[in-house]
Amino acid sequence: MKQAEQAMKDADLLLLVIDLMEGATPVDKELIKKIIAQGFKEKIIFVGNKAETAKLKKYDNSIYRLGLGEPLFVSAASGSGTGDLLDKILKKLPNKKLSVSKIKEDYPIIKIVLLGKPNVGKSSLLNSILRENQVIVSDIPHTTREAHDTEFIYQDQKFIIIDTAGLRKKSKVQPNSLEKKSINKSLAALKQGDVAILVTEVNKKIDAQDKKITQEILESGKSVIIVANKWDLISDKETNTIKEYENYYRQTFPYLWWAPIIFISAKYHLRTRKLLDLAKEIKKAREIKISDSQLDKFLKQKIKQHQPSRGKGLKNPYIYKIIQDKTNPPHFIIYVNDPTILHFSYIRFLQNNLRKKFNIIGTPIQIELKKWKNKNI
Ligand SMILES: Nc1nc2c(ncn2[C@@H]2O[C@H](COP(=O)(O)OP(=O)(O)OP(=O)(O)O)[C@@H](O)[C@H]2O)c(=O)[nH]1
Ligand SMILES: [Mg+2]
Incomplete structure (x- = not known):
């Protein structure tokens, strides 16, 4: 049933075929209720099959109580009514087709x-x-x-x-x-x-x-x-x-x-x-894209919470800016006074906090260190 429901959602058109001799079975009724409840009624072409035999005997009137109006009478055996059915299908389809292919193009x-x-x-x-x-x-x-x-x-x-x-x-x-x-x-x-x-x-x-x-x-x-x-x-x-x-x-x-x-x-x-x-x-x-201003704010907060520690050398590291230059996966550039002196653990600290703050789940975060030059402003 789950599969049928998904198929109903995806379909442009639903052909609901009832055996006129049998009338609607409990399964048919259940299905129709579902279709109507999910708002797919307008996708339906309601078809009554075995029309010829049904004409000879009297068919079950209960089909009118299904809420789908009069069925299109066809006989799959003799082919009668199938031309009308084809017309009806073509009438219902053209507009739908366009919207479907349009969705497909810019569908992520x-x-x-x-x-x-x-x-x-x-x-x-x-x-x-x-x-x-x-x-x-x-x-x-x-x-x-x-x-x-x-x-x-x-x-x-x-x-x-x-x-x-x-x-x-x-x-x-x-x-x-x-x-x-x-x-x-x-x-x-x-x-x-x-x-x-x-x-x-x-x-x-x-x-x-x-x-x-x-x-x-x-x-x-x-x-x-x-x-x-x-x-x-x-x-x-x-x-x-x-x-x-x-x-x-x-x-x-x-x-x-x-x-x-x-x-x-x-x-x-x-x-x-x-x-x-x-x-x-x-x-x-x-695919996240974090703005420069969001990253400025983030960096200020983090530095306040935890000063960058010194790695090799005597100079103190100074971080000027973080920007995100690429996405898929997110890639950041940290501009520093000297890329060789920022301790690895501090990069980890920033990376972890970027992940937490911007909810970057299941995805690597790439970080590159660059020397700050005034022309970067
Ligand atoms: N008990 C149990 N068996 C499983 C489960 N998933 C797969 N199997 C069994 O593991 C075997 C291998 O399953 P496949 O899906 O063919 O494995 P695969 O990774 O696609 O194998 P290759 O295509 O050869 O690389 C089959 O006998 C499966 O029935 C599971 O969740 N529980
Ligand atoms: Mg396999």
Whole structure:
């Protein structure tokens, strides 16, 4: 039913076909109620099928009580009435078409890339999000040979999810093999995405290969969500079990401390769609543009709270200004009297506070130090 509802939302036109001999079934009635309640009544062309047979016998008058008026009588078997139906469809469609293609053009798309070792459940996660068995899932590692895209709309937002082939340790992969090629494709897919989802198996230890993949993601500058899949395999869960696992993940990926961790079960559809909501927020964070005046105010506050400490050398560091010069991911320039003397921990301090203050979730924040010259004013 959920899928049907989404389809109703996306459709330009709904053909509601009633069997005139049977009348409206309880399922039909339920569906019609839903359609009307959701305001889709005007999308409907109401069709009564088996008109010929129904004319001979008497058809069920209850169809008039459905709130949809008189149906268009057709007979799918003999073809009668289908010409009228086509006219009606064409009449309803042209204006709609325009608005749809217009929406598509300037519709922001969120591109998510699923990455992880073989067999961790990347394709299952995609299936769970879509709730359709579109992608082949199996127990044999390397089920997915090629990265492939699935485009869909969820809560008025267009998404593309790229499911990739599992990434195995380099030393185990034959050079020039098919596998090597699919690994290259997975990494190429990463370049196209906004948000990388690192899929891991919560019932297994994080190993060097998982870490290697996070390195690739970090180098790409993409946003990240860490997924701990197969949560259903953890038995005897207690209230703090998630917290314990989360601590383990945090310790294992200290350099990704800013990435959200979500515990899911692709198999049982647990929290899988939550990832879409999160990706939406993250995409916003990736595209954030903070004005100079907001950053001036921020810098003043922070310096007041905590003076920049000295690194190497004898000079005291002095920060003139912070500006954001790029977005996707956000990139800032800190203008200082001497870029070599500002202590690393102070840059961290500013970075963390930028993240907190402007809610930059799941996204790397890039910072560059530059020497202040008067012409920068
Ligand atoms: N118990 C459990 N099993 C899962 C879950 N998600 C996936 N699996 C199983 O894990 C196996 C691998 O799933 P896939 O989705 O094919 O994994 P993949 O990461 O796409 O694998 P490759 O395409 O080979 O890289 C299958 O047997 C799935 O049924 C889960 O949440 N819980
Ligand atoms: Mg797969």
